Amino acid sequence: xxxxxxxxxxxxxxxxxxxxxxxxxxxxxxxxxxxxxxxxxxxxxxxxxxxxxxxxxxxxxxxxxxxxxxxxxxxxxxxxxxxxxxxxxxxxxxxxxxxxxxxxxxxxxxxxxxxxxxxxxxxxxxxxxxxxxxxxxxxxxxxxxxxxxxxxxxxxxxxxxxxxxxxxxxxxxxxxxxxxxxxxxxxxxxxxxxxxxxxxxxxxxxxxxxxxxxxxxxxxxxxxxxxxxxxxxxxxxxxxxxxxxxxxxxxxxxxxxxxxxxxxxxxxxxxxxxxxxxxxxxxxxxxxxxxxxxxxxxxxxxxxxxxxxxxxxxxxxxxxxxxxxxxxxxxxxxxxxxxxxxxxxxxxxxxxxxxxxxxxxxxxxxxxxxxxxxxxxxxxxxxxxxxxxxxxxxxxxxxxxxxxxxxxxxxxxxxxxxxxxxxxxxxxxxxxxxxxxxxxxxxxxxxxxxxxxxxxxxxxxxxxxxxxxxxxxxxxxxxxxxxxxxxxxxxxxxxxxxxxx
Amino acid sequence: xxxxxxxxxxxxxxxxxxxxxxxxxxxxxxxxxxxxxxxxxxxxxxxxxxxxxxxxxxxxxxxxxxxxxxxxxxxxxxxxxxxxxxxxxxxxxxxxxxxxxxxxxxxxxxxxxxxxxxxxxxxxxxxxxxxxxxxxxxxxxxxxxxxxxxxxxxxxxxxxxxxxxxxxxxxxxxxxxxxxxxxxxxxxxxxxxxxxxxxxxxxxxxxxxxxxxxxxxxxxxxxxxxxxxxxxxxxxxxxxxxxxxxxxxxxxxxxxxxxxxxxxxxxxxxxxxxxxxxxxxxxxxxxxxxxxxxxxxxxxxxxxxxxxxxxxxxxxxxxxxxxxxxxxxxxxxxxxxxxxxxxxxxxxxxxxxxxxxxxxxxxxxxxxxxxxxxxxxxxxxxxxxxxxxxxxxxxxxxxxxxxxxxxxxxxxxxxxxxxxxxxxxxxxxxxxxxxxxxxxxxxxxxxxxxxxxxxxxxxxxxxxxxxxxxxxxxxxxxxxxxxx
Ligand SMILES: [Zn+2]
Numbered sequence: 009x010x011x012x013x014x015x016x017x018x019x020x021x022x023x024x025x026x027x028x029x030x031x032x033x034x035x036x037x038x039x040x041x042x043x044x045x046x047x048x049x050x051x052x053x054x055x056x057x058x059x060x061x062x063x064x065x066x067x068x069x070x071x072x073x074x075x076x077x078x079x080x081x082x083x084x085x086x087x088x089x090x091x092x093x094x095x096x097x098x099x100x101x102x103x104x105x106x107x108x109x110x111x112x113x114x115x116x117x118x119x120x121x122x123x124x125x126x127x128x129x130x131x132x133x134x135x136x137x138x139x140x141x142x143x144x145x146x147x148x149x150x151x152x153x154x155x156x157x158x159x160x161x162x163x164x165x166x167x168x169x170x171x172x173x174x175x176x177x178x179x180x181x182x183x184x185x186x187x188x189x190x191x192x193x194x195x196x197x198x199x200x201x202x203x204x205x206x207x208x209x210x211x212x213x214x215x216x217x218x219x220x221x222x223x224x225x226x227x228x229x230x231x232x233x234x235x236x237x238x239x240x241x242x243x244x245x246x247x248x249x250x251x252x253x254x255x256x257x258x259x260x261x262x263x264x265x266x267x268x269x270x271x272x273x274x275x276x277x278x279x280x281x282x283x284x285x286x287x288x289x290x291x292x293x294x295x296x297x298x299x300x301x302x303x304x305x306x307x308x309x310x311x312x313x314x315x316x317x318x319x320x321x322x323x324x325x326x327x328x329x330x331x332x333x334x335x336x337x338x339x340x341x342x343x344x345x346x347x348x349x350x351x352x353x354x355x356x357x358x359x360x361x362x363x364x365x366x367x368x369x370x371x372x373x374x375x376x377x378x379x380x381x382x383x384x385x386x387x388x389x390x391x392x393x394x395x396x397x398x399x400x401x402x403x404x405x406x407x408x409x410x411x412x413x414x415x416x417x418x419x420x421x422x423x424x425x426x427x428x429x430x431x432x433x434x435x436x437x438x439x440x441x442x443x444x445x446x447x448x449x450x451x452x453x454x455x456x457x458x459x460x461x462x463x464x465x466x467x468x469x470x471x472x473x474x475x476x477x478x479x480x481x482x483x484x485x486x487x488x489x490x491x492x493x494x495x496x497x498x499x500x501x502x503x504x505x506x507x508x509x
Numbered sequence: 510x511x512x513x514x515x516x517x518x519x520x521x522x523x524x525x526x527x528x529x530x531x532x533x534x535x536x537x538x539x540x541x542x543x544x545x546x547x548x549x550x551x552x553x554x555x556x557x558x559x560x561x562x563x564x565x566x567x568x569x570x571x572x573x574x575x576x577x578x579x580x581x582x583x584x585x586x587x588x589x590x591x592x593x594x595x596x597x598x599x600x601x602x603x604x605x606x607x608x609x610x611x612x613x614x615x616x617x618x619x620x621x622x623x624x625x626x627x628x629x630x631x632x633x634x635x636x637x638x639x640x641x642x643x644x645x646x647x648x649x650x651x652x653x654x655x656x657x658x659x660x661x662x663x664x665x666x667x668x669x670x671x672x673x674x675x676x677x678x679x680x681x682x683x684x685x686x687x688x689x690x691x692x693x694x695x696x697x698x699x700x701x702x703x704x705x706x707x708x709x710x711x712x713x714x715x716x717x718x719x720x721x722x723x724x725x726x727x728x729x730x731x732x733x734x735x736x737x738x739x740x741x742x743x744x745x746x747x748x749x750x751x752x753x754x755x756x757x758x759x760x761x762x763x764x765x766x767x768x769x770x771x772x773x774x775x776x777x778x779x780x781x782x783x784x785x786x787x788x789x790x791x792x793x794x795x796x797x798x799x800x801x802x803x804x805x806x807x808x809x810x811x812x813x814x815x816x817x818x819x820x821x822x823x824x825x826x827x828x829x830x831x832x833x834x835x836x837x838x839x840x841x842x843x844x845x846x847x848x849x850x851x852x853x854x855x856x857x858x859x860x861x862x863x864x865x866x867x868x869x870x871x872x873x874x875x876x877x878x879x880x881x882x883x884x885x886x887x888x889x890x891x892x893x894x895x896x897x898x899x900x901x902x903x904x905x906x907x908x909x910x911x912x913x914x915x916x917x918x919x920x921x922x923x924x925x926x927x928x929x930x931x932x933x934x935x936x937x938x939x940x941x942x943x944x945x946x947x948x949x950x951x952x953x954x955x956x957x958x959x960x961x962x963x964x965x966x967x968x969x970x971x972x973x974x975x976x977x978x979x980x981x982x983x984x985x986x987x988x989x990x991x992x993x
Contacts, residue, residue, distance in 0.1 A: 091558075092558040098557070098558075100557075105557070110556070110557070110558060111551065111556070112551055112556075112558075112559075114558060210559070210560050211558040211559075212558055213557040213558045214558070216789075217789035217790050218789035244562065245560060245562060246562075247560065247561065247563065247790060247791050248790065248791075248792060328786060329786075329789055331592075331784075332590050332592050332601070332602050332784075332786070335600065335601020336555045336599060336600045336601045337557075337601075338594060338601060340596045340653075341554070342556075351596060375784065378592070378784035378785075378786055379782055379784060380784075383786070387786060
């Protein structure tokens with residue numbers, strides 16, 4: 009049996025084989041480990057892999073029969089390096105936290121664990137989740153599995169690359185302005201940002217608390233739903249967490265989603281198809297719109313005139329919150345510490361050496377936006393703008409069940425191409441930011457190809473309509489989607505037993 | 510008002526540790542322990558990924574504090590982040606309130622040292638978390654203890670309505686009593702549960718033009734004496750500067766406890782821009798009207814109001830009312846009166862015998878094995894002449910030892926006063942016959958001699974004779990015999 013074949017399986021396929029007793033959890037973990045060993049030297053998706061810990065967990069589960077009914081029982085998965093875990097470091101791809109080990113597991117690590125998931129490793133990212141290419145990692149770059157000279161997107165670039173390269177069927181990312189969906193689009197995989205508040209942020213090292221949300225990266229919509237079944241629940245330790253009406257029923261619902269979208273109303277906001285968007289991507293989205301029409305949905309153009317203000321408002325709010333969230337990294341209690349003559353020097357030296365340039369840029373931007381005399385003009389105005397975006401989207405959802413847009417304005421760009429131009433880099437998130445601003449769920453699924461590179465399409469739904477989003481995405485994927493987006497082992501996503509055992 | 514007689518304007522920012530069992534945003538205990546860094550968790554240590562969850566009890570106690578100060582509690586409040594770097598502030602910000610505080614516009618009245626009634630307006634009452642403690646060891650460095658970090662505080666800000674250091678002390682002492690009474694805080698001073706920043710300046714009418722000195726702020730005073738002394742020092746410093754025409758600057762100062770002087774803080778500390786903004790980890794908090802009403806009801810009557818009512822309703826001196834309320838004896842007192850006792854007698858007994866017993870045994874009123882009804886019974890027996898005051902003390906001694914009814918003791922020991930006319934008459938006769946010489950002395954004008962004769966009757970009855978009646982009976986017999 010080729011171990012490579014095992015790691016190519018989707019989560020649901022693995023699920024079936026484990027449940028049927030045809031494959032052990034240890035075999036799956038070994039397959040994942042050897043795929044990483046084989047490819048990640050070049051790809052750089054992982055910052056750390058816990059071979060021993062993962063194997064021990066798999067063997068223990070094999071011996072006890074695993075987590076009965078656990079949706080992720082025996083499934084190897086990866087977590088972004090800003091999600092706290094007792095095992096391995098949680099370094100946010102920053103020198104500041106290079107050796108930082110969290111004394112506790114994030115809620116999502118605990119809940120995927122109790123669903124039987126096996127944490128294989130921590131994935132690379134832009135430092136403190138600030139960036140759109142994973143080039144801001146302090147440690148190494150991650151390459152796009154489709155074209156090794158291109159970026160995987162970011163900031164959850166490591167998670168997207170690890171799934172696209174078939175190391176693991178699922179990975180956790182965090183999405184503040186598109187950090188799950190944009191790399192999912194660049195890497196040809198599924199990435200979802202659930203409704204704000206539906207997944208606990210406890211143990212997610214905060215970038216911008218009012219925007220951050222943890223979500224899955226997978227190869228199929230069904231797999232995404234399965235991971236959500238393990239993630240979505242109210243957590244008493246996160247005050248912004250809420251109970252979700254469809255908690256635990258996502259996978260079931262996707263399985264029963266049928267073959268058409270008869271009667272669905274889908275809006276196509278024209279502001280997302282303007283000049284800033286690569287024409288070839290516009291074409292992919294229009295093609296997808298036709299696809300939805302073919303499924304019986306009614307697709308109509310609409311207008312969201314405040315869309316243009318989302319990006320500047322986002323950079324003010326996100327940076328303001330970040331400037332405060334990152335204040336705790338001062339060299340006093342943990343993390344990088346560079347001594348100085350005084351306490352002030354200790355701060356300046358530790359933060360000066362610990363943070364990379366993009367983090368410093370955002371901390372300064374945010375500090376400025378909150379400063380006396382500027383607060384009203386920047387932070388407050390941005391907060392009001394956010395309110396307008398929320399209302400505009402709410403209004404749109406009274407006419408439409410879903411909105412269809414591109415996920416990114418361009419396909420994956422070349423490594424080094426945009427690092428010198430922060431504004432050009434910020435533009436990569438222009439289509440994904442509004443969903444974070446409004447706290448609504450949004451998913452990116454493979455929509456087509458541009459020059460052989462995958463590009464995603466984005467679907468957005470009202471708050472707590474995550475299930476609706478997944479059903480529509482699943483139908484589209486099943487009938488029309490760009491199936492088989494699978495760079496390292498080209499061909500269709502296998503649908504039945506591929507293991508010649 | 511001239512340069513020589515300027516008026517101090519003093520405002521206070523008071524931080525009070527609320528009496529919660531756990532910290533404001535995490536489950537860590539708040540009980541004071543000596544071992545540093547033993548009551549900490551990822552949340553109060555500000556570890557990456559940890560998030561705050563508001564302690565409901567902190568809100569309730571904060572609201573109690575606001576209600577006690579007659580402040581308006583808002584239906585919704587918002588926590589904000591106050592951003593600044595300090596080693597004992599692990600998140601790099603303190604969770605506090607600014608634009609949408611818990612309560613505003615209160616008032617507190619207090620009594621000054623001369624018994625005068627005064628008032629200070631309360632600008633706001635808001636909630637915030639405490640920082641950790643830095644222990645500076647000269648030459649060795651600084652140690653950090655985070656046990657206190659995250660403890661729930663109420664910050665009470667007054668208007669500059671206080672006009673002397675002594676008034677400030679009175680205000681604070683009475684505030685402490687109020688907070689203890691409501692249960693909002695135990696205000697253990699030695700554990701730093703009440704800390705105070707004071708701001709002070711002088712208004713004057715020097716050379717006919719009204720003016721004022723620049724405000725100075727003295728930070729982090731943790732004893733009432735420190736507050737009063739620091740303010741005395743500051744007022745004097747301002748007064749002298751005014752007299753000499755020296756300029757004063759708006760500045761922050763610290764109090765040197767040893768040398769009893771204030772000194773200027775480095776100006777860097779003053780240029781803070783705290784960059785407050787709403788804490789995105791905590792949604793706005795609604796305070797339901799029902800919760801406010803419920804707390805208001807449970808808080809009951811506040812000490813000042815009660816003092817006033819006691820002295821009005823029972824015709825007590827304000828001193829007596831003070832002692833009863835201040836000593837926690839008022840509930841017991843009122844219950845005794847409710848059982849039908851004379852208020853003055855009840856007050857005297859509660860402040861005298863009862864209070865002495867509590868002191869001697871070092872127990873609280875809750876531990877006293879006597880019911881108000883039992884004391885009422887005892888006082889009733891005195892009032893009706895059934896027992897004398899002296900016997901009553903004896904009975905009381907037995908009641909507090911055995912916890913049984915006074916009447917039972919009186920009966921058991923046969924302590925009922927002898928008020929029977931015939932019995933007293935025969936006793937008086939006996940005594941008069943036995944002590945003819947003394948009777949003669951009395952007749953010749955020695956009033957005192959009668960006392961001796963009364964004493965003799967008391968002796969014969971082991972103190973049970975009604976002294977008043979014995980006295981009268983003796984006079985009656987002696988004068989009757991004189992006429993025979
Ligand atoms: Zn704690």
